Every structure is written in structure tokens, then in C-alpha cells.
Amino acid sequence: MTRIGVITFPGTLDDVDAARAVHLAGAEPVALWHKDADLKGVDAVVVPGGFSYGDYLRCGAIARFAPVMNEVVEAAGKGMPVLGICNGFQILAEAHLLPGALLRNDHQKFVCREQRLRVESTTTAWTGLFEEGEAITVPLKNMEGNFIAAPQELDRLEGEGLVVFRYVGWNPNGSARDIAGVRNERGNVVGLMPHPEHAVEPGFGPDSAAGPRTGVDGLRLFQSAISSLVGA
Secondary structure, eight states: OOEEEEEEOTTBOSHHHHHHHHHHHTSEEEEEETTOOOOTTOSEEEEOOBOGGGGOSSTTTTGGGSHHHHHHHHHHHTTOOEEEETHHHHHHHHTTSSSSEEEOOTTSSOEEEEEEEEEOOOOSTTTTTSOTTOEEEEEEEESSOEEEOOHHHHHHHHHTTOEEEEEOSOOSSOOGGGEEEEEOSSSSEEEESSOGGGSSSTTTSOOBTTBTTOOOTTHHHHHHHHHHHHTO
16 A cells, blocks of 8 residues: 655644545555654655744744655655645745745735635646646635745746646735646645645535535545556
């Protein structure tokens, strides 16, 4: 069975949710502790959301230097699938595994809502089971979700197809060009601000055409990773 590690830092909130998403997708979740320089032989890693180290200094800036992240950086360089969700996205950006940076929302308020996204790239380890241009709905909750990069870097991301998700209908945090998630060049590392792990189980997800709380669009990110590993 595919084994996917889920890292817990001090202040992580969504590690249990991410582990359940991994389980529901059909893989074995493996708990990884921030102080341990050991990935326990996992096949992929999820860096979940929360407020690692209380978001002191800068979101993700302290977590980036945790012992486990040295292992994640090395494994990602060898092609291991790595997903960063919300604070996890911030951590991966701080670790230079992903381009850009995340700043405080332009309206200076915490936002929590169901968010429509458009899938822009399906050639990643985490989006292979989506259709390009497909619209999905997953929850969003952040205070520092404003994605920025230099204009020439934004042009590069667009030109090289490195934008993975884009906000649809409303930009909740002021992110440049409505960017909600990006990837690395290889496609094994993906980060996004919305929370797919909160849209994996009927009765607990966003509303969908099937009825209230029925949305499970987030599950396919985890299933895509499993599929990419099985087919590798």
C-alpha cells in the first residue's frame, strides 16, 4: 500500500484531517514529527495547514528549518510527491521548493469560506485525475494567503504552466493574477492555499450540485498522488 507522510509542527491544526484524507483516498497515512530527521520510508509527503510555531517571525519561516524539512527538501529533489496546504504552502515557499511568497490578505482580515477554483495544470503528481479547466469547490481559511512574485516571475509561471489552481468568482486574499496554487518545474511539488483535505467525505464537505455538504472535490488530489506513484 502507498504510504503518505503527514507532518506535524507545533501549531499544526489540520494534520488529522490530512491523514484522514490520505486514508479515504486509499493510502496509509504515516505521522511525521517536525523534530525527526526521518521520513519513515514514505512514498509522498503532505505538509498540512495550521500556524506552525505560532506564525512567529513569518508564516512558515521557522518550520522551514525543522529537521524533518531537510529530509523533505532532499526527497523532493529526487522526485517524491510533496503537497503543501495553506501553512504548508507557506513552508514550501520558504524552503524554496515553490516559487513566490505569501503575504497578509489585502483586506487585512482572516477569510473562511467555500472557494471555487479552476484547475490550470493536470501534469502534476497531485492533479493527474482532474481535467484542465475544471472548476472545483474546496474550503478556504487563511490570513496570509496573498500570493506574490515579481512581474517577470509571474510571467514565467504563466508561460511555463506552473500555475496549478486559480481563484474563480472572487479573489479572497488579493493574490496576484488570482493564483491559488503553484507547482515546481518537475511537477512533484504542489502548494495551494485552499484546503482539499476538508472536501473528501460526504456530509462534511462544501455544498455541491448533489446537495448540502456533499462536495468531495478535494479527494482527487490525494487519489492523484496515489495514482502517480502506482503508475511510476
